Structures are given as structure tokens and as C-alpha cells.
Amino acid sequence: xxxxxxxxxxxxxxxxxxxxxxxxxxxxxxxxxxxxxxxxxxxxxxxxxxxxxxxxxxxxxxxxxxxxxxxxxxxxxxxxxxxxxxxxxxxxxxxxxxxxxxxxxxxxxxxxxx
Amino acid sequence: xxxxxxxxxxxxxxxxxxxxxxxxxxxxxxxxxxxxxxxxxxxxxxxxxxxxxxxxxxxxxxxxxxxxxxxxxxxxxxxxxxxxxxxxxxxxxxxxxxxxxxxxxxxxxxxxxxx
Numbered sequence: 001x002x003x004x005x006x007x008x009x010x011x012x013x014x015x016x017x018x019x020x021x022x023x024x025x026x027x028x029x030x031x032x033x034x035x036x037x038x039x040x041x042x043x044x045x046x047x048x049x050x051x052x053x054x055x056x057x058x059x060x061x062x063x064x065x066x067x068x069x070x071x072x073x074x075x076x077x078x079x080x081x082x083x084x085x086x087x088x089x090x091x092x093x094x095x096x097x098x099x100x101x102x103x104x105x106x107x108x109x110x111x112x113x114x
Numbered sequence: 115x116x117x118x119x120x121x122x123x124x125x126x127x128x129x130x131x132x133x134x135x136x137x138x139x140x141x142x143x144x145x146x147x148x149x150x151x152x153x154x155x156x157x158x159x160x161x162x163x164x165x166x167x168x169x170x171x172x173x174x175x176x177x178x179x180x181x182x183x184x185x186x187x188x189x190x191x192x193x194x195x196x197x198x199x200x201x202x203x204x205x206x207x208x209x210x211x212x213x214x215x216x217x218x219x220x221x222x223x224x225x226x227x228x229x
Binding site: 004006009035037043044045046047050091093101102103104105106107 | 147149154155156157158159172173202204206217218219220221222223225
């Protein structure tokens with residue numbers, strides 16, 4: 001069965017620091033999707049990115065970037081020049097297309113202090 | 115208006131009571147999901163449905179049931195609530211546009227407290 005591990009339970013940084021959130025996954029399938037979601041203090045879940053297993057190209061979206069490495073089964077998320085509004089719990093998730101069961105990591109709580 | 119709505123947003127109930135959590139979506143998606151979120155455990159899938167006639171158990175379906183009344187509505191029921199069902203419940207929808215093209219969109223969540 002697939003599994004997602006976010007080893008960092010909580011991270012605290014000062015505004016403008018860069019921060020990387022780690023995500024390691026396990027799956028037996030060669031085809032799968034990886035996701036990151038943000039959960040701000042208000043509680044809703046906000047979709048950030050989806051990455052397909054056959055596309056290892058890293059992606060940058062503004063201050064956010066994602067590093068997907070199949071060799072180490074990792075899909076890490078970096079926030080550059082963090083801001084207080086980035087404070088949230090971030091979830092990494094894995095989905096296999098043939099069993100339709102999306103598995104989430106336990107989440108990493110990021111606190112950005114002014 | 116939000117694309118995925120959940121009612122109620124907060125609910126307090128007593129052990130043994132039957133309660134229903136409702137989810138509606140205006141995205142026109144076929145697929146709908148119910149998750150629960152517990153601190154330190156992330157989200158776990160309870161049930162999912164790919165269309166009105168399709169219901170599937172997820173990772174933790176025991177103690178729950180669902181009903182897909184229409185494409186836009188997916189209800190979660192706790193037949194006899196127990197305290198360890200206290201959690202934050204999320205509904206999600208997705209539209210499989212093709213292989214590797216599925217993304218789930220979540221509702222705002224329902225906080226349930228079972229006393």
C-alpha cells in the first residue's frame with residue numbers, strides 16, 4: 001500500500017527565510033500522482049500542485065518550488081522568502097490511479113514569525 | 115459562492131446519536147469523497163463515489179455510511195456516533211479529465227464533536 005511520510009511535524013522560521021518541507025513516499029506503482037495542499041488556520045484545504053510520476057521536471061510558481069526526485073522517492077516543497085501568510089499546515093499526498101485511494105501525510109505545521 | 119459546500123460547519127452530538135453530514139458541489143464533478151482529519155494523522159479516506167450508482171469503502175469506513183443522492187450531493191452518516199469519531203471531516207470532488215489529470219477540491223470542513 002502506498003504511504004506518505006512528512007517527518008517534520010513543525011517548523012518555525014522568521015519572515016524572509018527560505019524553508020523546505022520534506023515529503024517521502026512509498027508506492028509499488030510506476031504511475032502515480034503527488035500533491036501538496038495548504039491548510040491555513042481557517043481550516044480549508046487549498047490545492048497547490050499536482051505532479052505526475054512520469055514528469056520529473058521541477059516546478060516554480062512565484063515563491064513556491066517543488067523538487068521531485070524519483071530516485072529518492074521524494075517530493076519536497078520550498079518556500080522562498082517566507083511570509084507570515086505562509087503560516088499553515090502543509091500536506092503532501094499520493095494517489096495511484098488504479099486504486100483511487102489518495103493517501104495523505106500527517107502534515108507539517110509551518111509558522112512564519114514576523 | 116463556494117464550489118464545494120458542507121453542512122453543518124460545526125456539530126456537537128452525544129454518543130449513540132445518528133447524525134448526517136452533507137456535501138454539495140457545483141463543479142459538475144462525477145467523483146466525490148469523504149475524509150476525516152485527525153491531529154498527527156493527516157487525512158484518511160472514509161468513502162468515495164465515482165457516480166450516483168457507485169459507492170466504495172475507503173481506508174476507515176467502519177462506523178460510517180454514505181449516500182450519493184445525486185451527482186451534486188454526497189452525504190456521510192454516523193449511525194451511532196462514538197467519541198473517537200470526533201474529528202474534522204472534509205468532502206472533496208474531482209473530475210478525471212484523463213489519465214494523470216485528477217485533482218481533488220475540498221470543501222471547508224465540518225468539525226464534529228461527539229460527547
